[in-house]
Amino acid sequence: MKKLILLLFIAGGFFACDSNTVEPTDVQPSLPETAYNYSDLKVPTQDQFSFQELQANSANPKVTDDGATLGRVLFYDNKLSINNKVSCGSCHLQSKAFADNKDFSEGFEGRLTERNSIAIINPNYCQNLFWDSRAGSALDLTLKPVQNHIEMGIEDLDFLAKKLSKVDYYKDLFQKAYGSNEVTPQKLSDAVAQFLCSMTTFDSKFDRGVNSNFSNFTALERKGEQLFNSSELKCASCHSGITFNAELNTSSYSQPDVKGATNIGLDRKSKDKGKEDGKFRIPSLRNVELTGPYMHDGRLKTLEEVIDHYSNKIQYSEHLDIKFKNGNKAVKLNISDDDKAALVAFLKTLTDETYISDPKYSDPFVK
Amino acid sequence: MKFQFLSAVLLLFVFSACAPESTTQEDVKLDQTEYDYSINVPNSAKNELANYYSNSVGNTNPDVTNAGAALGRVLFYDTKLSINNEVSCGTCHHQDLAFADGKNLTEGFNGQLTVRNSKAITNPYFANNLFWDGRASDAMNLTLQPVSNHIEMGMEDMDFLAKKLSKTNYYTDLFKKAYNSSDITSEKISDAMAQFLCSMTTFESKYDEGIKSNFSNFTALELKGKRLFEGSKYFCQGCHSGITFDAENQFSYYGGSQNGATNIGLPLTRDKGINDEGRFRIPSLRNVEKTAPYMHDGRFATLDQVIDHYSKGIEMQEMLDPRFKNGNQAKKFNISDDEKVALVAFLKTLTDEKYLTNPKYSNPFL
Numbered sequence: 076m077k078k079l080i081l082l083l084f085i086a087g088g089f090f091a092c093d094s095n096t097v098e099p100t101d102v103q104p105s106l107p108e109t110a111y112n113y114s115d116l117k118v119p120t121q122d123q124f125s126f127q128e129l130q131a132n133s134a135n136p137k138v139t140d141d142g143a144t145l146g147r148v149l150f151y152d153n154k155l156s157i158n159n160k161v162s163c164g165s166c167h168l169q170s171k172a173f174a175d176n177k178d179f180s181e182g183f184e185g186r187l188t189e190r191n192s193i194a195i196i197n198p199n200y201c202q203n204l205f206w207d208s209r210a211g212s213a214l215d216l217t218l219k220p221v222q223n224h225i226e227m228g229i230e231d232l233d234f235l236a237k238k239l240s241k242v243d244y245y246k247d248l249f250q251k252a253y254g255s256n257e258v259t260p261q262k263l264s265d266a267v268a269q270f271l272c273s274m275t276t277f278d279s280k281f282d283r284g285v286n287s288n289f290s291n292f293t294a295l296e297r298k299g300e301q302l303f304n305s306s307e308l309k310c311a312s313c314h315s316g317i318t319f320n321a322e323l324n325t326s327s328y329s330q331p332d333v334k335g336a337t338n339i340g341l342d343r344k345s346k347d348k349g350k351e352d353g354k355f356r357i358p359s360l361r362n363v364e365l366t367g368p369y370m371h372d373g374r375l376k377t378l379e380e381v382i383d384h385y386s387n388k389i390q391y392s393e394h395l396d397i398k399f400k401n402g403n404k405a406v407k408l409n410i411s412d413d414d415k416a417a418l419v420a421f422l423k424t425l426t427d428e429t430y431i432s433d434p435k436y437s438d439p440f441v442k
Numbered sequence: 443m444k445f446q447f448l449s450a451v452l453l454l455f456v457f458s459a460c461a462p463e464s465t466t467q468e469d470v471k472l473d474q475t476e477y478d479y480s481i482n483v484p485n486s487a488k489n490e491l492a493n494y495y496s497n498s499v500g501n502t503n504p505d506v507t508n509a510g511a512a513l514g515r516v517l518f519y520d521t522k523l524s525i526n527n528e529v530s531c532g533t534c535h536h537q538d539l540a541f542a543d544g545k546n547l548t549e550g551f552n553g554q555l556t557v558r559n560s561k562a563i564t565n566p567y568f569a570n571n572l573f574w575d576g577r578a579s580d581a582m583n584l585t586l587q588p589v590s591n592h593i594e595m596g597m598e599d600m601d602f603l604a605k606k607l608s609k610t611n612y613y614t615d616l617f618k619k620a621y622n623s624s625d626i627t628s629e630k631i632s633d634a635m636a637q638f639l640c641s642m643t644t645f646e647s648k649y650d651e652g653i654k655s656n657f658s659n660f661t662a663l664e665l666k667g668k669r670l671f672e673g674s675k676y677f678c679q680g681c682h683s684g685i686t687f688d689a690e691n692q693f694s695y696y697g698g699s700q701n702g703a704t705n706i707g708l709p710l711t712r713d714k715g716i717n718d719e720g721r722f723r724i725p726s727l728r729n730v731e732k733t734a735p736y737m738h739d740g741r742f743a744t745l746d747q748v749i750d751h752y753s754k755g756i757e758m759q760e761m762l763d764p765r766f767k768n769g770n771q772a773k774k775f776n777i778s779d780d781e782k783v784a785l786v787a788f789l790k791t792l793t794d795e796k797y798l799t800n801p802k803y804s805n806p807f808l
Binding site: 121123124284285286288289297300301304305306307397398400402409 | 485656657668669670672674677680765768775776
């Protein structure tokens with residue numbers, strides 16, 4: 076009899092370890108009955124400041140409501156990490172325009188990443204993703220953090236696909252998005268990319284100003300905007316156009332062979348070489364008020380410190396962007412305190428309140 | 443008998459006077475000063491223009507030599523390049539007006555009017571879209587076109603021109619110095635003129651001084667004008683960009699205008715511009731104070747009128763530059779009077795007095 080009870084316990088043990096079950100706290104995503112509208116991208120058709128049509132990166136998939144819905148769930152689902160502790164949303168917080176206010180982020184095992192978490196700003200219109208521009212499109216980017224051994228730790232995407240196949244809420248989501256509930260790495264990548272591409276932010280005080288001759292700006296903001304565009308400071312030559320970065324081909328005059336990334340003299344000799352030679356991706360300045368700390372390693376904590384860097388702390392090196400060179404020295408812009416205040420006021424006009432609160436980009440796993 | 447002999451001698455004289463080998467009537471005096479024509483870009487412009495030339499695809503401009511440019515200068519001002527010896531390049535390009543000529547349209551060799559306003563000559567070395575319709579891709583490509591134009595200078599046959607100049611004594615020496623041979627060909631004529639054009643740089647205005655000193659040399663009004671020019675509200679620098687103040691330099695801020703040309707909503711007359719799309723080349727604003735009247739047909743006599751056009755006069759057209767559109771209507775910038783005054787003050791800081799008086803670009807025929 077004792078042996079039978081023991082056998083029963085052992086059998087029970089096996090049942091408990093049935094690979095068909097998931098973690099005890101199996102939170103369901105809370106999704107609307109009718110999918111949110113993700114496919115209407117709400118972008119201006121034209122970059123107002125350059126003769127460029129705002130064109131989605133052709134490598135990216137077309138955004139569908141159901142595809143982006145699935146992508147949203149995946150984005151916030153901890154199951155995409157090896158120990159179910161980290162999702163994309165862990166280091167990309169909507170309230171911070173999808174940055175995370177830390178110098179470096181903690182990965183699934185508590186180890187720190189090597190670079191600052193970048194905000195997610197209009198990735199569908201980018202060809203330089205990650206600080207070192209190694210991803211040429213949102214699609215190219217999507218599963219790389221998942222596979223990263225510090226960030227999310229799932230190196231084997233087939234394993235991930237199998238894991239998610241056993242999660243019941245994905246059956247319906249995949250069916251709706253792809254007409255079948257089969258989970259494959261390609262579909263995972265595609266769905267997350269659709270969600271990323273749906274994330275557009277063009278609704279700030281600045282955008283309202285564009286359409287009203289900036290009559291909505293305070294005098295200080297207007298002064299800041301003029302300084303930003305001025306030939307002395309040339310901020311707009313890298314942070315250009317309606318996207319405030321250097322993604323559009325002719326909108327910046329960095330060295331022509333280095334699109335979208337440059338060396339701004341953070342170090343005389345770069346430990347982190349970035350794309351190459353200490354050149355890092357030029358991030359968009361939209362929502363910059365929310366996305367500190369700044370630079371690839373988060374070394375500059377406030378916008379004032381950023382402006383101080385450009386003002387008189389640029390370090391000369393061979394690879395310094397030519398715009399910052401003055402012979403063999405670094406340029407000193409010597410920005411006054413008044414001008415600094417104006418510039419910061421202007422940068423704050425780039426905050427898009429709807430972006431950071433729009434439910435369609437929010438975490439569906441939170442009650 | 444004496445009379446017959448004398449008349450024979452007289453006739454002989456007459457014939458020899460008309461001998462084909464002789465040159466034209468006067469004994470021409472030319473400025474013989476040797477100038478340095480090397481292309482000299484100031485440091486303030488160097489960074490921005492650093493990548494320009496080496497990256498300009500298909501540029502056929504010759505290297506500039508002092509002797510080549512000196513010859514080009516003579517050719518530029520020599521009326522012999524026109525069929526009736528009355529018109530030279532310099533006839534419609536006056537140095538004191540930054541090489542424009544103050545007229546709406548100009549009279550060619552036969553008194554007929556040209557179809558477009560004479561353009562100022564502004565840093566053509568750094569341009570790939572010359573003429574109002576951008577049809578010349580570099581200075582070399584441009585040089586002989588006005589010479590052969592049937593309204594402007596009427597010299598359609600370049601070989602005829604080469605022969606004509608071969609009989610002009612002062613060219614023997616000039617060509618020898620420039621090309622090691624006094625043999626004159628149309629290619630060399632073009633080459634020498636292109637060298638002269640390429641040597642014509644203008645980067646020494648109050649604005650350029652300002653670059654070196656954070657614009658501490660600017661008045662408050664000029665600074666205000668500069669900010670308005672650069673700021674997002676009017677964004678003049680969107681077309682008139684960078685150190686060249688045009689859209690030639692693909693590496694200037696927003697040189698993404700299509701081949702340096704665009705449609706700014708001018709009510710169109712007979713001249714419909716590139717591909718009849720109402721698009722015209724974006725000219726540099728350097729020295730603009732001197733180069734009235736403005737636009738391809740000189741329709742605006744003053745800078746005030748130009749600004750009025752942008753302020754309220756833009757006409758909605760199919761190919762209107764999208765930056766001037768507001769939905770399906772033309773944008774109204776509604777520039778205030780105060781702002782207009784400031785903008786004009788700023789534009790005047792682009793005048794380079796040295797360029798307007800530099801003897802090396804002046805008429806050498808004394």
